[in-house]
Amino acid sequence: MSTPEKPTLLSDDPLSVDPWQQLRNFTRARIALGRVGTSLPTREVLDFGMSHAMARDAVHTPLDAQALCDALVQHGFETLLVQSAAPDRSTYLLRPDLGRKLSNLCVDLLASLQSEECEIAFVIGDGLSSMAVSNHALAVMEQMRTLVPSQWRVGPVVVATQARVALSDEIGALLKARVVVMLIGERPGLSSPDSLGIYITYGPEVGRQDSERNCISNVRPEGLGYEAAARKTLWLVKEAMRLKLSGVGLKDESDVAEIALSDLPKLSD
């Protein structure tokens, strides 16, 4: 307790500290922030502002798609670069339907390849966080490559900008892929500006519903790690091939069951 004659430093300090700091060990939620009057202390206002700034930058910084393609090629991946029908970021944000369609030019490009059928094709889309893609996509792809059965034909890795998840339907169909796997930047949260999502769709074609996909989310070192994410993805891909479907009919039991390749139907099935 302080006296009026001799105020201590504590009583002069407008910042009231919350004595339940130890509870911060249990959650990343912004608890025990303290207060000035009833308001947030300056450092908390600034900390929140920085987190928001990083999330905003994750949305608005364009993906350096060429750099990503170059890096993929260096690591031995065959790549293709495409754009959705959304010409820029603000159109992309206002018109989700355009982000689900390829630009006319890219439709022609993919069609002109006259692709052979393949078991699996990978699409990397910027989605709502280019930061997620530039930080994690290559590393995840390297893990994927070690897990894809060697007898599978794998389509080129397609890097897509201004992309929504359903863009992978059109790309997967043009590449004649049995399953398409899309790696895409998730909507950034304040504490997770660079979270990658992975979507698995069996029999990709335009018009697939979201209920026909399986999703793995929060892929990043602080969330689901690269190897674990790749393992889960390949489990779901194999199970999708066995069941000939993906989505609500395919439950993720990758923790309990390993699928033998011999259980899978051949491509001609």
Add this chain to the structure above:
Amino acid sequence: MEYRHTVGAQTYKFADLKDVLAKATPARSGDYLAGVAAETYAERMAARMCLADVPLPQFLIEAVIPYEQDEITRLILDSHDVTAFKEIGHLTVGGFRDWLLSDQADTATLRRVASGITPEMAAAVSKLMRNQDLILVARKCQVTTAFRNTIGLSGRLSVRLQPNHPTDDARGIAASMLDGLLYGSGDAVIGINPATDSIPALMDLYDLVDEVITQYGIPTQSCVLTHVTNQIQVMEKGAPVDLVFQSIAGTEKANQGFGINLGILQEAQEAALSLKRGTVGNNVMYFETGQGSALSANANFGVDQQTIEARAYAIARRFSPLLSNTVVGFIGPEYLYDGKQIIRAGLEDHFCGKLLGVPLGCDVCYTNHAEADQDDMDTLMTLLGAAGITFIMGIPGADDIMLNYQTTSFHDALYLRKVLGLRPAPEFEQWLKKMNIMDENGLVQPVTNAHSMLQNMPRNLLAA
């Protein structure tokens, strides 16, 4: 009826009532996405002028979604109170705005006519109103509800404590709960959005919140925001369910997308009522809504998103909820692009809800891909506070680490109470004073380690 308006040499024609409503709506991205918005500024104003001359009884003749096709339309028209409507039935939409703003339309009058107003009438008049009109009229409406405390009294602002955790970790949730309670939040409800939908895990969450409420003797209620069918299941298994939650939308088809209909809601309400867990009242439902949900389910039928949102309040009204929450900025910029659109939508939703007699609160919020920030949230919550909002959200630091969006914080609620002289629900206020969290003047008190809530923490936190 023909819908047209002439300005000088130009005549603007509108196909039907829903076309006039859509084109009269203040600009927002979701109506452009749906292809129903006015194409020019002048067309928008012409639509408003046309709408102002539409007599209110026309809304009873011309349904925006056909009666035969939609159970929400049937609910709206079948439950319309002809007697209550008599007081306003002679008015046009424009005349209705004037009447609402007049001093003649006081709190008692507005309560009396509420059941004679359809959601489409409320939406229509809101389109002719400026933000200050929406605030002024909403403030005159009073909707009071009760369960373990009394919500919605004049001069009160309640807070939903939302202690979410990305993996439903019991200690993480308990820690956020304690943080919020010590900041005076939680009188509207302690409501968790679970990450899981597994029944045993949900049962654990109900037990966790119930234990905290019981241990500290808090006059409040709990809710776990999982699908209504899960809540029916956990009630059958004996979980301590206070409020039943469900997301609802303004068309039958959109509700099908949510996996619900009026019958399921009624079944859930009856189950919750049979538990008799309320002490001062029996309002057992908690609803959430938001403009754009019908379009995102491809179930908007050419109706603008704000009118459909108001139709959802007809469902809420039918089930006498304790709370109904418009989660205004959650859906993303393709529906509400920026702070301006979010602020306008929040005020419209609150006005329409209150006018219809629904205890409307607002999750004042935005996502990181919307053109909005915490300044916009400050503006909207302050305006809603002035408008007499029933409750807002309280989340640690306004940052929901489970749903990845930003809303309002425990600090924000204290700011609003302080600036506008608002107090918590009376029973909860007494508890806060008893616990030395709040003093006689409503100021939050310093908490030391010796505080009884820190000395007697929930089991989950002590087990750590």
